[in-house]
Amino acid sequence: MPHSETRRTFLTHSTAAGVALGLAGSSSAGAAAMTHFICVTCGTQFAASAKEPEACPICRDERQYVGHGGQTWTTLDAYRKTHTNVFAEEEADLHSILPQPKAGIGQRAFVVRTRDGNVLWDCVPPLDAATVAAVKKLGGLAAVAVSHPHYYTTMVEWTHAFGKVPVHIHKNDAQWVMRPDDSVQFWDGETKSLFGGLTLVKTGGHFDGFQVLHWPAGAAGKGVLLSGDQPYVCQDRGWVSFMYSYPNLIPLGPAAIKRVVKSLKPFAFDRLYGAFPGQVVKADAKGVVERSADRYLRMIGGG
Numbered sequence: 001m002p003h004s005e006t007r008r009t010f011l012t013h014s015t016a017a018g019v020a021l022g023l024a025g026s027s028s029a030g031a032a033a034m035t036h037f038i039c040v041t042c043g044t045q046f047a048a049s050a051k052e053p054e055a056c057p058i059c060r061d062e063r064q065y066v067g068h069g070g071q072t073w074t075t076l077d078a079y080r081k082t083h084t085n086v087f088a089e090e091e092a093d094l095h096s097i098l099p100q101p102k103a104g105i106g107q108r109a110f111v112v113r114t115r116d117g118n119v120l121w122d123c124v125p126p127l128d129a130a131t132v133a134a135v136k137k138l139g140g141l142a143a144v145a146v147s148h149p150h151y152y153t154t155m156v157e158w159t160h161a162f163g164k165v166p167v168h169i170h171k172n173d174a175q176w177v178m179r180p181d182d183s184v185q186f187w188d189g190e191t192k193s194l195f196g197g198l199t200l201v202k203t204g205g206h207f208d209g210f211q212v213l214h215w216p217a218g219a220a221g222k223g224v225l226l227s228g229d230q231p232y233v234c235q236d237r238g239w240v241s242f243m244y245s246y247p248n249l250i251p252l253g254p255a256a257i258k259r260v261v262k263s264l265k266p267f268a269f270d271r272l273y274g275a276f277p278g279q280v281v282k283a284d285a286k287g288v289v290e291r292s293a294d295r296y297l298r299m300i301g302g303g
């Protein structure tokens with residue numbers, strides 16, 4: 001995307017300027033403080049800059065939208081004054097983290113615990129000392145993985161708070177990382193095994209590098225899929241759906257939907273958790289995904 005390429009070049013320049021500024025001492029007369037600005041609408045944090053970025057490429061993309069009042073920015077410090085992250089145990093070894101009030105798109109993140117270490121799945125913009133303490137109480141983090149750019153948010157802040165553990169992102173979505181960092185590791189191919197039996201599966205669809213997390217020990221050993229936005233848990237939680245854009249109601253085509261289903265075929269899962277509070281398919285989730293794909297394909301004449 002030409003726009004985001006331009007953006008990244010500018011940000012790299014800003015980061016370099018930030019380092020130079022730090023070495024020179026930011027208290028020198030006329031030096032502007034460097035800030036990691038956060039887009040209010042999607043919660044994405046950007047590389048440090050002296051001024052607010054001119055636009056958010058993630059919101060300008062046709063899958064998102066610029067806030068109705070125009071582009072606005074905030075910071076992590078501002079969130080610390082207004083937001084709290086609320087933890088909830090969804091099932092054994094799975095804890096959700098939901099900012100109150102809503103931050104960014106309104107999603108939750110999860111801490112998935114395994115005998116070999118924990119993963120932060122997806123991410124939320126606010127991060128404060130109480131959150132770090134609560135995650136440490138759960139055993140800390142060994143890795144971070146985020147389904148797609150809508151939830152990248154402050155993932156670099158999170159990994160910095162936990163010893164700079166790797167952040168696993170599929171390389172097809174590299175262009176959407178607005179705050180480059182050494183901890184962000186791009187993987188290639190169809191699946192990536194982590195520790196504790198966890199696997200990242202690239203499904204494509206909503207984003208080219210869209211990934212889900214398979215947790216075989218979840219649901220008492222029947223398997224859990226953490227899906228972010230895709231498959232998307234419907235209001236009738238016996239069904240899921242698939243969209244190119246959820247806020248703008250742009251459907252996915254038949255080839256993409258078939259690819260999502262095919263990529264999940266090798267994995268057993270009985271339960272599925274989506275990004276938003278209450279989004280859970282409690283049982284027979286794999287059957288739900290397959291039946292939902294069939295229904296969708298019938299409706300768009302692509303079956």
Ligand SMILES: [Zn+2]
Nearest residue numbers: 039042056059
């Ligand atoms: Zn944005």
Ligand SMILES: [Zn+2]
Nearest residue numbers: 148150206229
């Ligand atoms: Zn999304």
